[in-house]
Amino acid sequence: MAIDFSCPYCGCRTQVADHFAGMTGNCRQCGQVVTIPAIPVDPLSPVPAASVSAGSAKKATPVWLLVTIGVVAAVLVGASLIGITYYAYSGGPKKSRGVEIPETMYSENVSRCGEHMRAVAVALAKYHDEFGSLPPAVTTDASGRAMHSWRVLILPYLGDEGASLYERYDLSQPWDSAKNKQLAERMPEEFRCPDQPKSEKGKTRYLAIVGKGCAWEKDRCIKIKDVKDTPSWTLLVVESMKAVPWTQPVDLDYRRLKEDVGDGREAVGSLHLEAGATVALMDWRVDLVRAGEFSHLIIREAAQIADGDSQMKAEQRAYAAERMREWDELERNDPDSFMDDPEDEDY
Numbered sequence: 001m002a003i004d005f006s007c008p009y010c011g012c013r014t015q016v017a018d019h020f021a022g023m024t025g026n027c028r029q030c031g032q033v034v035t036i037p038a039i040p041v042d043p044l045s046p047v048p049a050a051s052v053s054a055g056s057a058k059k060a061t062p063v064w065l066l067v068t069i070g071v072v073a074a075v076l077v078g079a080s081l082i083g084i085t086y087y088a089y090s091g092g093p094k095k096s097r098g099v100e101i102p103e104t105m106y107s108e109n110v111s112r113c114g115e116h117m118r119a120v121a122v123a124l125a126k127y128h129d130e131f132g133s134l135p136p137a138v139t140t141d142a143s144g145r146a147m148h149s150w151r152v153l154i155l156p157y158l159g160d161e162g163a164s165l166y167e168r169y170d171l172s173q174p175w176d177s178a179k180n181k182q183l184a185e186r187m188p189e190e191f192r193c194p195d196q197p198k199s200e201k202g203k204t205r206y207l208a209i210v211g212k213g214c215a216w217e218k219d220r221c222i223k224i225k226d227v228k229d230t231p232s233w234t235l236l237v238v239e240s241m242k243a244v245p246w247t248q249p250v251d252l253d254y255r256r257l258k259e260d261v262g263d264g265r266e267a268v269g270s271l272h273l274e275a276g277a278t279v280a281l282m283d284w285r286v287d288l289v290r291a292g293e294f295s296h297l298i299i300r301e302a303a304q305i306a307d308g309d310s311q312m313k314a315e316q317r318a319y320a321a322e323r324m325r326e327w328d329e330l331e332r333n334d335p336d337s338f339m340d341d342p343e344d345e346d347y
Helices: 070-074 108-131 159-168 310-333
Strands: 002-006 013-017 024-026 033-035 047-049 063-065 084-086 138-140 146-149 203-207 235-245 276-281 286-291
Touching: 108 203, 108 235, 108 276, 108 286
Parallel strands: none
Antiparallel strands: 002 013, 024 033, 047 063, 084 286, 138 146, 203 235, 235 276, 276 286
């Protein structure tokens, strides 16, 4: 099935195959970065949800919550996000009329990692719908001692297994109590990177970035309305270079966060990609990101929710200008390359 859409900048009409849905490239006519419309997915099935409050017991009877998130349809597709080359989850280079599709890269574990991250993003969306904000990064007791991770608080939204585990978890005791430690190795599959070694059993590499001005703050629960930057440029949860026990209230500290993907333990990174990682964004989408040829995603800026994204916007403008110059030069030197007959294209 073909997708018809028009460039929002110049109006150039383009038709591509549906497996390019959600991918990003440059308009052939004006050179601006455009995204192919996503194909809507079916509404998500309702899952049991339980009320959670920091340091308190669970409600006795869960309520049912139905959340429909059309924007999650763009999961597991490649995209260019402010100087990052996104890679599609299917093999072989792709071509389409009017939009330049990046070189692709396929890995079964990359795809599974994206599915796991997607489940985490959906669970967070459901939690936000229920409580009006993201969960706290860390719950504390009356003395300020760290008790539980946000990962524990979204268990009711991770299917029957997660809900069952949540019922056995004791929120009145700290994460490393004897009772709760017994559940540590029963980590939901959704928190596991497929390439994690057996030595990391019970540990996760899916972490939040916690710090002032981020989607996760130490003493504040962030609401979607608090996000003033472009949500699709703002990090929600990331694949990390370090692994921590999934129940431990530990994530990436923004103050120590490395700028480059894959640069040490305190960095966004992956076991199955060099200089790349799977990330969830504040529009609830999940994407695979890799450092691009032209510029970088500015990780520390993308972790902020209301800093204006000035550096990333400047990167985008410079990238678009460079691509436009390349298109102009190509058109001058080889004008016939712009005259492909759509009938000859393999959609």
